[in-house]
Each structure stands twice: as structure tokens, then as C-alpha cells.
Amino acid sequence: xxxxxxxxxxxxxxxxxxxxxxxxxxxxxxxxxxxxxxxxxxxxxxxxxxxxxxxxxxxxxxxxxxxxxxxxxxxxxxxxxxxxxxxxxxxxxxxxxxxxxxxxxxxxxxxxxxxxxxxxxxxxxxxxxxxxxxxxxxxxxxxxxxxxxxxxxxxxxxxxxxxxxxxxxxxxxxxxxxxxxxxxxxxxxxxxxxxxxxxxxxxxxxxxxxxxxxxxxxxxxxxxxxxxxxxxxxxxxxxxxxxxxxxxxxxxxxxxxxxxxxxxxxxxxxxxxxxxxxxxxxxxxxxxxxxxxxxxxxxxx
Numbered sequence: 001x002x003x004x005x006x007x008x009x010x011x012x013x014x015x016x017x018x019x020x021x022x023x024x025x026x027x028x029x030x031x032x033x034x035x036x037x038x039x040x041x042x043x044x045x046x047x048x049x050x051x052x053x054x055x056x057x058x059x060x061x062x063x064x065x066x067x068x069x070x071x072x073x074x075x076x077x078x079x080x081x082x083x084x085x086x087x088x089x090x091x092x093x094x095x096x097x098x099x100x101x102x103x104x105x106x107x108x109x110x111x112x113x114x115x116x117x118x119x120x121x122x123x124x125x126x127x128x129x130x131x132x133x134x135x136x137x138x139x140x141x142x143x144x145x146x147x148x149x150x151x152x153x154x155x156x157x158x159x160x161x162x163x164x165x166x167x168x169x170x171x172x173x174x175x176x177x178x179x180x181x182x183x184x185x186x187x188x189x190x191x192x193x194x195x196x197x198x199x200x201x202x203x204x205x206x207x208x209x210x211x212x213x214x215x216x217x218x219x220x221x222x223x224x225x226x227x228x229x230x231x232x233x234x235x236x237x238x239x240x241x242x243x244x245x246x247x248x249x250x251x252x253x254x255x256x257x258x259x260x261x262x263x264x265x266x267x268x269x270x271x272x273x274x275x276x277x278x279x280x281x282x283x284x285x286x287x288x289x290x291x292x293x294x295x296x297x298x299x300x301x
Contacts, residue, residue, distance in 0.1 A: 002056040004047050005294030006063040007106065008032075010081050010133060013039065015046035016290045017054035020299060022117060026053035027290075036083055044096040062102045062296030063093065064109035064289045066134070068151045078155070080134050080175060102296040106130075107154055108145040109292030110282070111138030114247045116295060118283035123244035127237055128282075129156065131230075132250025135187040139241065157183040162232050163269065186230045188251040195222045209255050227258065231265025238270045238277055249282045
């Protein structure tokens, strides 16, 4: 049994064929063309290539996408790749592939992969936090993703920064049109933007982290503020969901200091006298999205 997963990212599209054990039988990727019709065609071609390499045809296809399908219109919405919004993406993909396709928010796919066999394996409630170019969240309960009645389950990145200081209040405008979304505070992009605001230097996140470790004052302050904001943001998740495990993905998840420093902040703001939620890095890194997308279909499908 082969299942195909597609990770539809803002900069690249990846298709992978997974066998019954969850091992990769094929894996192919190309840059996202940034154009709707071209992207639909690219997904079709990548799925065909993954099947060819795996020696299997007619595989199920699950796709992790930014944003979600509206339950009202069936069209895409809430995608930071804004050219997807308003498009009948699932319908067009099914026509292009000649089969049924399952679509799910990419953060939910990430969380599903980590909940089934990754850093959240055997946990009842898992929250996956994407801390990369954007900021997203995925919810898995007893091995199943939670979309919710409005299909916005896990849309953590577009909730506001909690307990803001006077300086933080209404400080950022998000691409979605609202102010102070978490995406503007705790994404990897927000981290480097904050450093640039302090110093005038536009550097990548790894370089800023290296400077923090070397003791540079601006980088230390940027990281301290990032930890405080991330801890506050996760406290709200804990108050609502009380997850057993929180798993970090995205570029910032590679910063090992987060796993020692964020839990005490979250514990301070969570409405509890104890805090035992584990906060861990993803086991499968950037492979989790495509693995979770494949697993939108059960083996017996």
C-alpha cells in the first residue's frame, strides 16, 4: 500500500510516497511557481513522478496546504500565499489528478505526523506549533486532527499576542488585516524583523541566534523578548487545550535554548499551579508535513 503526501509550501512543493510502515518510497520537490494554474499542474506532475519512482499507480493523495477550505464555499481562504484564496483548489486538484484528494491545513498535517509516530507519539492531545516563515498551529486528539465546525481549528497564528505591554499593543499590522497577530511576533520572520528593527541589520535567524550565543546585546534582548512572547502565547493554548505535548516545527524549532527557557514562561502564565506539558522539537523536522499529509488517508482506504 502506497500513500502520497504533498506539502504545498510557499517556496516549494514536495510530494512523497510512503509505504505501509511510513517509510519513504519516493520523494520529489520543486520550487513553488507562485501561480495558481502552474501550481496545480506542478502538483499533478510531482504526484506522477512520486508514483513512478515508487512503482505504484492510483495511490491516495493527501495535501497539506496553507489556510483551509471554507465549509461555506469549498474554496480556499486564510492562505498567506494569497493567490490561493478564493480558488476551488480541491476541485481543481481532483480534476488534474483524476481521483479524490484530501486537503488539510499544513500545520495540522505536521501535528498529525508528530502525534502518530514522532515527538508526540502515544500522547492523547498534541499541539503542533510552526515557528517558521509564518506561525501556525495544529491540533491532534487521540490520533485525529481537529478541524472544528468552521475548519479553523489550530489557527493560532492569527490570534493576538496575549498580555501585551504598552509598547507591544497595536505595534504590528498582519498581512491578514488585523493587528498584533502571533504571526507578527513569534514566527521566524518576526524574530529576524525584531532584530532588524533594533540594529538596522537584516540577517537570517541562524545568524541572530549565533550572535545571541556570543552575547551580543541586541541579539540577547531580541531572543529574550521572543522567549517571553512565545511562552505567553502557548499559555493560552494550555489554558484552552491543556495538551500533553507541544511540538515545535519550522526554522526556530532548531534553537535548542527554547526547550529550556520557554516552559518556565508558559508555566508562569498558565492558569494552573503545576505545569507538566512537554515542549519538544519535531522528530521528523521538515519531513513531518508531507508525512502527515499522506496519513490523511488510512491504510485501508
